[in-house]
Amino acid sequence: METTHALWLLAVPVSALMVAALARRIGLAAPLVLVIAGLLVSFVPGVPEFELDPEFVLYVFLPPLLFSAAWQSSYYNLRENLRPIGLLSVGLVLFTTLGVGYAAHLLVPELPLAAAFVLGAIVAPPDAVAAVSVAQRLGLPRRMVTILVGESLFNDATALTAFRVAVAAAAGGGFTLAGGVGRFAFAAVAGAAIGLLLGPPLHWLRTRLNDPLVENGVAVVAPFAAYLIAEAVHASGVIAVVVSGLYLGHRFTESAAVTRLIGQSFWKIMVFVLESVVFLLIGLQLPPVIDGLSGHGWEQLAGWAVAIFAVTVAARFVWVFPSWYVPLWLSARVRRREAGVDWRGGVVISWAGMRGVVSLAAAFAIPYATSAKEPFPGRDLIVFFTFTTVLGTLLVQGLTFPALIRMLGVAGDRERYTDTVAEAGAQHAAARAAIERLDELTAGEDLDADVVQRLRDLAEHRQLRAWERLGGGTGPEGEEVPSATYRRLRREMLAAERRVFVRMRDERRLDDAVLDRILHDLDLEEAALARD
Structure with a gap:
């Protein structure tokens, strides 16, 4: 019973x-x-x-x-x-x-x-x-x-x-x-x-x-x-x-x-x-x-x-x-x-x-x-x-x-449009602050130019993506905007990476604890893409 x-x-x-x-x-x-x-x-x-x-x-x-x-x-x-x-x-x-x-x-x-x-x-x-x-x-x-x-x-x-x-x-x-x-x-x-x-x-x-x-x-x-x-x-x-x-x-x-x-x-x-x-x-x-x-x-x-x-x-x-x-x-x-x-x-x-x-x-x-x-x-x-x-x-x-x-x-259609405009403005201001801080940190230092440029590109990407959403994720002729293309391709790349890591774990070339750490990083990046 x-x-x-x-x-x-x-x-x-x-x-x-x-x-x-x-x-x-x-x-x-x-x-x-x-x-x-x-x-x-x-x-x-x-x-x-x-x-x-x-x-x-x-x-x-x-x-x-x-x-x-x-x-x-x-x-x-x-x-x-x-x-x-x-x-x-x-x-x-x-x-x-x-x-x-x-x-x-x-x-x-x-x-x-x-x-x-x-x-x-x-x-x-x-x-x-x-x-x-x-x-x-x-x-x-x-x-x-x-x-x-x-x-x-x-x-x-x-x-x-x-x-x-x-x-x-x-x-x-x-x-x-x-x-x-x-x-x-x-x-x-x-x-x-x-x-x-x-x-x-x-x-x-x-x-x-x-x-x-x-x-x-x-x-x-x-x-x-x-x-x-x-x-x-x-x-x-x-x-x-x-x-x-x-x-x-x-x-x-x-x-x-x-x-x-x-x-x-x-x-x-x-x-x-x-x-x-x-x-x-x-x-x-x-x-x-x-x-x-x-x-x-x-x-x-x-x-x-x-x-x-x-x-x-x-x-x-x-x-x-x-x-x-x-x-x-x-x-x-x-x-x-x-x-x-x-x-x-x-x-x-x-x-x-x-x-x-x-x-x-x-x-x-x-x-x-x-x-x-x-x-x-x-x-x-x-x-x-x-x-x-x-x-x-x-x-x-x-x-x-x-x-x-x-x-x-x-x-609340008008409200959603206003929110997107406000977010775009905030992203623009935040990206400018990030780039200015990057310039302060790199001034007078001999750093890898590729690393600095990647960081600058990332800030500019975040600056542009909210403005692109005002068009519903497509361009004037219905074409895919750059940020949407970036998200789509990056998700496919992450999926390919994930399959390799899992296969290596299954072949016992990678421990589960190591796999967990790797997948956590990939998941965080994919979650960030989903919120774009």
């Missing part, structure tokens, strides 16, 4: 990676395909029930996913969009909590108001993983992507704090409104303080270790340390992780090149595996959720579920447009500071409200009994409505999100 159980546990990540790989190959958003696959598999006879352990999700899955997103986010972009991010991550979460809570209380007689607010807090925070993956692939403007990412970084903190307050009220834990506001303020401020206190010493340690593996090991431990320390003092672990991740990511440029290469590769793999497993598990949750609803009619449950899903989606539209645009209409200063998003952008932001694993983890974390030792009111219904809302947003909004972006014509 233990071996069978272990094989099923192994089957989850293996299946998740296979489905995610298939989704990437056919050009679909992997989170959506994984949810559908998990949902279908859950009905297969013989498949055991997989229940998400909320503590496992919140303490193991959530910190690295949040940290990686914060690490890769731009501090400057987030700061420039602080108003819309705050309105979504705090204002919208609280608005959704109240709106869905009141609607659920009116619709479902079995749900007292406090328990209904628990449901509202659970389904309030969107998970932007699916939305952002689609948005980036379809070229959504950077400001929209920044807002969605920023919302996903901070809204979990608001929602989890509201969830704990609502659970305390529903369970008879002596809740007061003033106490709830105070708890929220303390959690946010203390969480941010812990993140800020952890960031500088961790960065100081990383920059002095001079060992890429150990430096990245510190980064792996950082999100768990921030989360656990914050939660230990009843602060927001989410905010602590996000703030520390933003700080370390902003200072990542001070690390060594090898450290950055290893770190970027590691976090891409880590996030890919964790997200794949999590979204597959979401789909596998249906059987245990259904088991607790034997006393209700399915027509009635379906009607309630559709209504709560509709209110959850509508709440985002009701909040986004007035909260976003009224300040722009009323304040010239706000209009000057922020590049306004037109109504099409508002629709895209409003529709990008897919829920995810945090909502399910919170639902399963609801206690089974109140402080009076009585069953928690409506727990099975709250879990069921959470699952149907998460599933509905992922499938309905997730599957239609790409079509909506294309239909509205919201894309």
